[in-house]
Amino acid sequence: xxxxxxxxxxxxxxxxxxxxxxxxxxxxxxxxxxxxxxxxxxxxxxxxxxxxxxxxxxxxxxxxxxxxxxxxxxxxxxxxxxxxxxxxxxxxxxxxxxxxxxxxxxxxxxxxxxxxxxxxxxxxxxxxxxxxxxxxxxxxxxxxxxxxxxxxxxxxxxxxxxxxxxxxxxxxxxxxxxxxxxxxxxxxxxxxxxxxxxxxxxxxxxxxxxxxxxxxxxxxxxxxxxxxxxxxxxxxxxxxxxxxxxxxxxxxxxxxxxxxxxxxxxxx
Amino acid sequence: xxxxxxxxxxxxxxxxxxxxxxxxxxxxxxxxxxxxxxxxxxxxxxxxxxxxxxxxxxxxxxxxxxxxxxxxxxxxxxxxxxxxxxxxxxxxxxxxxxxxxxxxxxxxxxxxxxxxxxxxxxxxxxxxxxxxxxxxxxxxxxxxxxxxxxxxxxxxxxxxxxxxxxxxxxxxxxxxxxxxxxxxxxxxxxxxxxxxxxxxxxxxxxxxxxxxxxxxxxxxxxxxxxxxxxxxxxxxxxxxxxxxxxxxxxxxxxxxxxxxxxxxxxxx
Numbered sequence: 001x002x003x004x005x006x007x008x009x010x011x012x013x014x015x016x017x018x019x020x021x022x023x024x025x026x027x028x029x030x031x032x033x034x035x036x037x038x039x040x041x042x043x044x045x046x047x048x049x050x051x052x053x054x055x056x057x058x059x060x061x062x063x064x065x066x067x068x069x070x071x072x073x074x075x076x077x078x079x080x081x082x083x084x085x086x087x088x089x090x091x092x093x094x095x096x097x098x099x100x101x102x103x104x105x106x107x108x109x110x111x112x113x114x115x116x117x118x119x120x121x122x123x124x125x126x127x128x129x130x131x132x133x134x135x136x137x138x139x140x141x142x143x144x145x146x147x148x149x150x151x152x153x154x155x156x157x158x159x160x161x162x163x164x165x166x167x168x169x170x171x172x173x174x175x176x177x178x179x180x181x182x183x184x185x186x187x188x189x190x191x192x193x194x195x196x197x198x199x200x201x202x203x204x205x206x207x208x209x210x211x212x213x214x215x216x217x218x219x220x221x222x223x224x225x226x227x228x229x230x231x232x233x234x235x236x237x238x239x240x241x242x243x244x245x246x247x248x249x250x251x252x253x254x255x256x257x258x259x260x261x262x263x264x265x266x267x268x
Numbered sequence: 269x270x271x272x273x274x275x276x277x278x279x280x281x282x283x284x285x286x287x288x289x290x291x292x293x294x295x296x297x298x299x300x301x302x303x304x305x306x307x308x309x310x311x312x313x314x315x316x317x318x319x320x321x322x323x324x325x326x327x328x329x330x331x332x333x334x335x336x337x338x339x340x341x342x343x344x345x346x347x348x349x350x351x352x353x354x355x356x357x358x359x360x361x362x363x364x365x366x367x368x369x370x371x372x373x374x375x376x377x378x379x380x381x382x383x384x385x386x387x388x389x390x391x392x393x394x395x396x397x398x399x400x401x402x403x404x405x406x407x408x409x410x411x412x413x414x415x416x417x418x419x420x421x422x423x424x425x426x427x428x429x430x431x432x433x434x435x436x437x438x439x440x441x442x443x444x445x446x447x448x449x450x451x452x453x454x455x456x457x458x459x460x461x462x463x464x465x466x467x468x469x470x471x472x473x474x475x476x477x478x479x480x481x482x483x484x485x486x487x488x489x490x491x492x493x494x495x496x497x498x499x500x501x502x503x504x505x506x507x508x509x510x511x512x513x514x515x516x517x518x519x520x521x522x523x524x525x526x527x528x529x530x531x532x533x534x535x536x
Contacts, residue, residue: 170515170516170523171522171523174515174518174520174521174522174523175518176518177515177516177517177518178516178517178518181491181516181517203516207523207526207527208527208530208535209530209535212508212512212535213512213515213516213526216487216509216512216513216516217487217512217516219484219485219487219488219491220487220488220490220491220513220516220517221491222488223449223487223488223489223491223492224491224492240480241484244480244481244484244485245484245488247438247442247445247481248438248445248446248449248471248481248484248485248488249445249446249449249488250442250443250444250445250446252442253442254439254442255438255439255442255475258475258481259475259476262476262477267476267477267480
């Protein structure tokens with residue numbers, strides 16, 4: 001499972017403050033804690049700092065590279081910030097970054113495509129277009145088809161694409177959980193080698209016991225073939241669910257990872 | 269979700285004692301507690317009492333009928349016991365019992381078929397034949413195909429058949445979780461209207477934190493289409509997982525069942 005650790009995001013007040021006060025330790029700790037907890041990528045987002053986003057993100061990236069060997073997932077609403085911090089990151093580190101994200105919204109697509117075309121970068125491809133968020137399986141597949149085809153035509157390898165079919169709130173649409181789950185299965189069946197990705201906490205919006213709902217949905221999505229997620233790796237119950245679900249889908253020979261996690265007190 | 273409450277089984281020491289001492293209260297409480305907790309059927313098994321199984325099972329059935337309006341699931345290794353207690357049950361109650369179980373083992377099949385043929389009974393169909401437990405998806409599907417076809421040819425309606433693809437221990441075969449999950453999906457896709465059923469606790473045999481593993485696997489199986497399970501309905505965490513998974517697969521309009529369960533303190 002590809003785990004993109006989501007904690008270094010300046011929409012979180014503590015992270016915003018850490019960036020403003022140049023608190024190296026706080027950022028480095030978030031990077032190393034997420035690494036120890038099993039992250040595969042460290043997402044960095046400083047989108048709240050209009051005008052200062054690039055400078056702040058470079059400072060964050062410096063500290064993440066200092067704290068961990070994991071690759072960075074560059075997360076910004078601005079393609080200019082992505083382009084500039086990407087160049088900066090690649091000069092500082094040999095790891096291959098992930099770009100968060102491209103979509104089928106015209107402006108976003110046209111701006112991000114030149115960054116990833118012909119590159120070895122990983123890219124998250126959101127199933128969203130000019131009409132907004134998709135609702136049905138067909139709407140998701142139509143967008144996924146177009147996105148994947150355009151990316152592949154522009155020399156992005158299938159295995160570098162992480163399609164996110166987008167999770168919506170179950171409380172407003174009882175069918176949206178199923179639509180997401182079926183979309184995952186159809187996308188990985190149609191495009192052998194493509195990855196899937198999601199930030200699934202939206203599913204429980206407006207419901208009680210959200211963490212419980214989220215980890216139940218994670219197990220279900222892994223059963224349908226999900227192989228990537230953006231989440232908080234310090235959420236022990238969620239990570240334990242992922243480790244168990246990986247074993248239950250045969251991705252953990254002799255349950256060695258599960259047993260190791262158990263002995264380390266991670267299956268609580 | 270069809271929940272077959274498994275607690276009235278004389279392999280459990282307390283149940284064996286309750287039957288031996290004719291402790292009405294104990295059996296009735298197990299029946300009503302499972303009913304309150306959300307069971308759909310009450311399984312009754314007195315197979316440990318060789319020679320006295322029929323008498324003991326009739327006494328158990330009397331008490332279950334006294335305590336709950338739920339239908340009974342008659343569970344015995346002996347077809348004679350099933351036939352006799354079935355007749356007894358139908359004289360006492362208007363509900364339609366479930367038979368646990370038929371399989372493709374020749375003797376079992378030949379003996380149980382006459383009981384269910386042309387009837388309105390529900391029947392659990394185990395994916396097992398003379399060669400024993402299946403390992404691969406193909407082995408499971410081959411047995412399921414034969415079982416379903418033979419039952420349907422003998423006038424058992426598809427919607428009265430509950431196919432159990434049989435769960436094995438993940439600790440001895442890393443692929444068995446996936447094989448089970450894929451089998452569920454293929455069986456319900458191939459036979460529209462057939463049900464699936466399982467007692468899934470075998471999956472975690474030999475592993476630590478079995479309950480955690482079991483409920484993670486339950487969520488995954490429901491994602492693949494599982495719609496029945498034999499389990500302990502008093503296991504609150506397992507029942508909460510099922511309620512959440514049902515909502516997440518769109519079987520709970522406006523999440524009303526989930527919200528009701530939450531307000532009743534069942535999503536803890």
